[in-house]
Amino acid sequence: xxxxxxxxxxxxxxxxxxxxxxxxxxxxxxxxxxxxxxxxxxxxxxxxxxxxxxxxxxxxxxxxxxxxxxxxxxxxxxxxxxxxxxxxxxxxxxxxxxxxxxxxxxxxxxxxxxxxxxxxxxxxxxxxxxxxxxxxxxxxxxxxxxxxxxxxxxxxxxxxxxxxxxxxxxxxxxxxxxxxxxxxxxxxxxxxxxxxxxxxxxxxxxxxxxxxxxxxxxxxxxxxxxxxxxxxxxxxxxxxxxxxxxxxxxxxxxxxxxxxxxxx
Amino acid sequence: xxxxxxxxxxxxxxxxxxxxxxxxxxxxxxxxxxxxxxxxxxxxxxxxxxxxxxxxxxxxxxxxxxxxxxxxxxxxxxxxxxxxxxxxxxxxxxxxxxxxxxxxxxxxxxxxxxxxxxxxxxxxxxxxxxxxxxxxxxxxxxxxxxxxxxxxxxxxxxxxxxxxxxxxxxxxxxxxxxxxxxxxxxxxxxxxxxxxxxxxxxxxxxxxxxxxxxxxxxxxxxxxxxxxxxxxxxxxxxxxxxxxxxxxx
Ligand SMILES: Nc1ncnc2c1ncn2[C@@H]1O[C@H](COP(=O)(O)OP(=O)(O)OP(=O)(O)O)[C@@H](O)[C@H]1O
Ligand SMILES: [Mg+2]
Numbered sequence: 001x002x003x004x005x006x007x008x009x010x011x012x013x014x015x016x017x018x019x020x021x022x023x024x025x026x027x028x029x030x031x032x033x034x035x036x037x038x039x040x041x042x043x044x045x046x047x048x049x050x051x052x053x054x055x056x057x058x059x060x061x062x063x064x065x066x067x068x069x070x071x072x073x074x075x076x077x078x079x080x081x082x083x084x085x086x087x088x089x090x091x092x093x094x095x096x097x098x099x100x101x102x103x104x105x106x107x108x109x110x111x112x113x114x115x116x117x118x119x120x121x122x123x124x125x126x127x128x129x130x131x132x133x134x135x136x137x138x139x140x141x142x143x144x145x146x147x148x149x150x151x152x153x154x155x156x157x158x159x160x161x162x163x164x165x166x167x168x169x170x171x172x173x174x175x176x177x178x179x180x181x182x183x184x185x186x187x188x189x190x191x192x193x194x195x196x197x198x199x200x201x202x203x204x205x206x207x208x209x210x211x212x213x214x215x216x217x218x219x220x221x222x223x224x225x226x227x228x229x230x231x232x233x234x235x236x237x238x239x240x241x242x243x244x245x246x247x248x249x250x251x252x253x254x255x256x257x258x259x260x261x262x263x264x
Numbered sequence: 265x266x267x268x269x270x271x272x273x274x275x276x277x278x279x280x281x282x283x284x285x286x287x288x289x290x291x292x293x294x295x296x297x298x299x300x301x302x303x304x305x306x307x308x309x310x311x312x313x314x315x316x317x318x319x320x321x322x323x324x325x326x327x328x329x330x331x332x333x334x335x336x337x338x339x340x341x342x343x344x345x346x347x348x349x350x351x352x353x354x355x356x357x358x359x360x361x362x363x364x365x366x367x368x369x370x371x372x373x374x375x376x377x378x379x380x381x382x383x384x385x386x387x388x389x390x391x392x393x394x395x396x397x398x399x400x401x402x403x404x405x406x407x408x409x410x411x412x413x414x415x416x417x418x419x420x421x422x423x424x425x426x427x428x429x430x431x432x433x434x435x436x437x438x439x440x441x442x443x444x445x446x447x448x449x450x451x452x453x454x455x456x457x458x459x460x461x462x463x464x465x466x467x468x469x470x471x472x473x474x475x476x477x478x479x480x481x482x483x484x485x486x487x488x489x490x491x492x493x494x495x496x497x498x499x500x501x502x503x504x505x506x507x508x509x510x511x512x513x
Contacts, residue, residue, distance in 0.1 A: 043370070128355075132349045133353050133354070133356075135313070135318045135349065136347070136349055136353040136354075139316055139342055139345060141367065142366075
């Protein structure tokens with residue numbers, strides 16, 4: 001009898017979690033669709049878009065650059081170690097390039113930008129919700145989706161590929177620095193190997209990932225901020241949830257997209 | 265009798281288990297100044313937010329100019345309104361003048377908007393220098409007055425003031441009371457004001473409504489307020505701790 005009620009409690013708990021999860025997915029999807037609709041219909045706020053491009057893109061350059069140069073260098077060392085076991089040290093240049101461009105540039109770039117931008121957006125929009133600024137926008141006949149959400153989503157999608165392109169370049173340079181100075185590669189051969197082995201497909205798939213991650217990062221910031229609970233506590237929770245969900249989604253979509261590019 | 269500017273019919277609203285509005289009926293005539301009084305947390309702010317559609321009532325209807333708010337085109341409806349939020353709700357990423365002229369910025373040039381903002385700031389007793397500051401650099405009372413300037417900036421037909429004089433000194437309160445009165449008498453605005461300040465009530469109200477326990481307990485001309493015979497109103501205007509309104513819960 002007791003076992004039955006424990007089982008019942010367990011099943012009910014699982015059911016509630018699954019239902020809650022489905023509800024959350026529905027809410028996010030609806031939010032994303034409203035955001036996309038706001039991007040394609042007037043009125044547009046170019047000044048807001050520009051501001052967000054600066055905030056999301058330009059000011060993320062330092063952390064993205066730092067992450068990339070370190071990753072590129074480490075990658076060169078590790079691949080050298082791995083490669084030397086098969087007498088294949090010469091693959092360092094091309095594998096650093098492919099690894100950076102296809103995978104690490106977008107994913108690590110996405111993760112650090114998520115930490116910075118999702119949090120900032122969620123905190124800003126959450127505070128606007130809590131201090132009734134979003135209500136004030138509405139009463140001033142301004143649609144918050146067009147004024148707040150659309151510029152951020154668009155800025156994310158536009159700037160992430162550029163950020164990742166910069167990250168790729170800097171990361172490859174990091175690998176080159178380590179390769180030429182520490183591992184004794186000929187600098188020119190290293191560069192030639194990099195350029196010869198990279199394909200257009202490598203670069204394009206990385207940049208497509210970047211655009212998708214840019215959307216995820218800004219969407220999670222906007223969604224959690226917009227639905228923030230009341231008070232400072234509500235904003236704090238929104239910020240945490242935004243960062244965590246953005247990171248999880250980036251990793252999940254990274255696999256999905258890689259699988260997609262793999263089979264085509 | 266003409267159609268009321270605003271009419272609320274049997275409006276209900278609950279948040280979770282908290283039944284805030286339990287059948288509010290209220291009607292405000294054109295160019296009339298209605299003041300809502302009532303204890304803290306009784307749902308006065310929720311009442312005006314449900315007129316603006318910021319809060320969706322669970323039951324009942326709200327009519328503006330005789331037409332249900334759900335049938336109005338949202339933009340057209342909101343263009344009629346100005347609103348001062350209880351906490352000011354200024355956009356903290358924008359300068360003071362951009363806040364005040366926010367609505368006008370969509371259609372007018374920057375220069376015109378700045379001038380408009382400075383003129384409205386003057387009306388609420390703020391110097392032109394404040395125009396270029398950020399809201400966070402102002403004192404609480406100054407922020408409230410910027411919010412007020414923003415609410416009246418486009419000369420709307422209907423203006424809601426949520427505690428316009430809270431946090432202001434007595435002289436500035438009087439300036440604001442005069443301003444609200446002037447908007448109603450000279451510009452024929454319809455005003456709905458929430459206040460706890462009985463001096464303000466007597467100065468700005470044409471009619472008074474008392475909200476308690478989720479319903480309007482009493483409504484009538486401000487002149488009848490003192491002899492209302494309503495125990496809730498009497499306790500409230502005399503500020504007594506004992507009476508039908510439980511002060512300690
Ligand atoms: N968005 C919301 N979510 C949950 N509860 C809410 C919300 N808005 C208001 N409430 C609750 O509704 C009740 C009435 O709130 P309201 O802000 O209307 O009070 P008020 O009459 O304006 O009080 P005060 O004079 O202190 O401003 C409060 O108990 C409040 O907790
Ligand atoms: Mg209130």
